[in-house]
Amino acid sequence: MRTWLLPLCLLAATGCGRGDSNSRALIQNKGSDTLVNVAQAWAEAYKTVDPKVAVAVTGGGSGTGLSALINGTVDIANASRKMKDSEIEQARANGIEPVEFIVGYDALAVYVHKDNPVVGFTLAQLAGIYGENGKTENWSQLGITVPGAKDGHIVRVSRQNNSGTYVYFKEAVLGPGHEYKLGSLDMHGSKDVVDLVAKTPGAIGYSGLAYATDTVKKVPVARAEGDPFVEPTEASAQDKSYPIARPLFMYTAGQPTGAVRAYMDWILSDAGQRIIRDKGYAPVRTLD
Numbered sequence: 001m002r003t004w005l006l007p008l009c010l011l012a013a014t015g016c017g018r019g020d021s022n023s024r025a026l027i028q029n030k031g032s033d034t035l036v037n038v039a040q041a042w043a044e045a046y047k048t049v050d051p052k053v054a055v056a057v058t059g060g061g062s063g064t065g066l067s068a069l070i071n072g073t074v075d076i077a078n079a080s081r082k083m084k085d086s087e088i089e090q091a092r093a094n095g096i097e098p099v100e101f102i103v104g105y106d107a108l109a110v111y112v113h114k115d116n117p118v119v120g121f122t123l124a125q126l127a128g129i130y131g132e133n134g135k136t137e138n139w140s141q142l143g144i145t146v147p148g149a150k151d152g153h154i155v156r157v158s159r160q161n162n163s164g165t166y167v168y169f170k171e172a173v174l175g176p177g178h179e180y181k182l183g184s185l186d187m188h189g190s191k192d193v194v195d196l197v198a199k200t201p202g203a204i205g206y207s208g209l210a211y212a213t214d215t216v217k218k219v220p221v222a223r224a225e226g227d228p229f230v231e232p233t234e235a236s237a238q239d240k241s242y243p244i245a246r247p248l249f250m251y252t253a254g255q256p257t258g259a260v261r262a263y264m265d266w267i268l269s270d271a272g273q274r275i276i277r278d279k280g281y282a283p284v285r286t287l288d
Contacts, residue, residue, distance in 0.1 A: 031065020031078035062164025080164035107232035120229035149202030157205030210280030238282035
């Protein structure tokens with residue numbers, strides 16, 4: 001038995017951000033679909049920073065990444081929402097103290113078909129479309145005629161409930177204690193939302209700013225009736241003038257050390273922050 005346990009032990013030593021001078025450290029990074037593209041870009045770029053470190057990135061949603069952190073199977077969990085108190089308690093019960101890092105900011109954009117003439121939404125109008133007590137089911141209720149939309153029906157595109165984007169939109173737009181109404185088309189990924197909206201004239205969806213394409217229209221949002229409509233941009237995410245701006249997080253299991261500490265420091269450096277800016281998100285500070 002000892003003869004086959006030894007190779008397994010050696011293999012384990014190369015994971016979880018650990019390794020000796022003769023091994024390659026492996027950092028496991030999992031979570032938010034909003035962050036997965038920039039996380040992959042960070043991992044790819046880091047190969048030139050420290051060739052002895054490999055970063056394995058997978059998506060699956062914020063809830064998936066945080067569950068993996070709680071269970072001790074990843075070094076870093078990506079999340080587009082804050083960790084819940086209940087999740088922190090679960091982690092502590094497993095002997096893990098989560099440490100939070102804000103790695104950027106996102107303007108959570110509201111997307112419609114490119115032919116939709118809408119000029120802006122208030123948060124109340126969005127709650128009327130998405131909220132469980134919302135009465136808005138047809139574009140005509142907003143005084144809008146959408147070319148190609150069957151009977152003017154609003155097709156609500158949302159995310160699955162393990163998504164941090166789903167949770168954040170619910171909190172920021174619907175309000176505490178409120179739920180989504182039934183009947184939305186719930187997509188697995190951020191890109192899937194935009195792709196469906198692009199193909200569906202009557203659709204509305206929400207997704208990260210970095211997933212914008214010229215096949216959809218980003219709609220400005222106002223906090224209340226009479227307030228100015230604010231475009232979702234890098235600048236409006238960073239200064240929080242956009243009503244659905246949010247921080248983007250990475251969580252580690254305790255204060256990171258070794259390869260994980262070096263990797264997090266690099267992500268928050270100017271080099272790492274230029275990458276998140278290039279991917280369409282706002283960095284944590286103004287860069288040259």
